[in-house]
Amino acid sequence: QVQLKQSGPGLVQPSQSLSITCTVSGFSLTSYGVHWVRQSPGKGLEWLGVIWSGGSTDYNAAFISRLSISKDNSKSQVFFKMNSLQANDTAIYYCARNSVGSSSFAYWGQGTLVTVSA
Amino acid sequence: DIQMTQSSSSFSVSLGDRVTITCKASEDIYNRLAWYQQKPGNAPRLLISGATSLETGVPSRFSGSGSGKDYTLSITSLQTEDVATYYCQQYWSTPPTFGGGTKLEIK
Numbered sequence A: 001q002v003q004l005k006q007s008g009p010g011l012v013q014p015s016q017s018l019s020i021t022c023t024v025s026g027f028s029l030t031s032y033g034v035h036w037v038r039q040s041p042g043k044g045l046e047w048l049g050v051i052w053s054g055g056s057t058d059y060n061a062a063f064i065s066r067l068s069i070s071k072d073n074s075k076s077q078v079f080f081k082m083n084s085l086q087a088n089d090t091a092i093y094y095c096a097r098n099s100v101g102s103s104s105f106a107y108w109g110q111g112t113l114v115t116v117s118a
Numbered sequence B: 001d002i003q004m005t006q007s008s009s010s011f012s013v014s015l016g017d018r019v020t021i022t023c024k025a026s027e028d029i030y031n032r033l034a035w036y037q038q039k040p041g042n043a044p045r046l047l048i049s050g051a052t053s054l055e056t057g058v059p060s061r062f063s064g065s066g067s068g069k070d071y072t073l074s075i076t077s078l079q080t081e082d083v084a085t086y087y088c089q090q091y092w093s094t095p096p097t098f099g100g101g102t103k104l105e106i107k
Helices: none
Strands: A003-007 A018-025 A034-040 A044-051 A057-059 A067-072 A077-082 A091-098 A105-108 A112-116 B010-013 B019-025 B033-038 B045-049 B062-067 B070-075 B085-090 B102-106
Touching: A003 A091, A003 A105, A018 A091, A034 A067, A044 A067, A044 A077, A044 A091, A044 B085, A057 A067, A077 A091, A105 B045, B019 B033, B019 B085, B033 B062, B045 B062, B070 B085
Parallel strands: B010 B102
Antiparallel strands: A003 A018, A018 A077, A034 A044, A034 A091, A044 A057, A067 A077, A091 A105, A091 A112, B019 B070, B033 B045, B033 B085, B062 B070, B085 B102
């Protein structure tokens, strides 16, 4: 069955970077895009970006200067990196797979609670 | 960016009630509308896509309707397990954007 499993740190110091790996199973990264969404009490659910099956990326303009998404198809892994984190980046970060034929999200990772604090 | 507005952030309901949750887009999204259910500690769960298409495994008491800018999620005969927060999401344009959520609470 389709699964997305996230791994990454829970605590990041201000101005440092966040890296999360999303390891997928049950589908191929060459067939589906993987999106990143975060959720915070202050801003709710925010779409951050996507890496498409062909390897191209789209980013939310609000984060484009400090966000990078890449992948390794052979390892079924997607890599998320956000730079220059501040306290208001504290949130749960999710990877999610888009549904067939749409950018709704049928499958989600378990989420990574990231706290930005010294 | 397209703004998605869920007019009610929360409301109290009784078991067995029919519940209607509304979502309004800042512009026409041509039925590119999804609904999610989220329970505490869990990721959102996709219920409906394309404004009206129920995902596999979602109970038939859930339904979606609407067009243009205005969309509705309905739950007939609310069950205990339906107590959750519900979000709409448009995917007509990039970036996909979400509503602020509607939390259902039991009276």
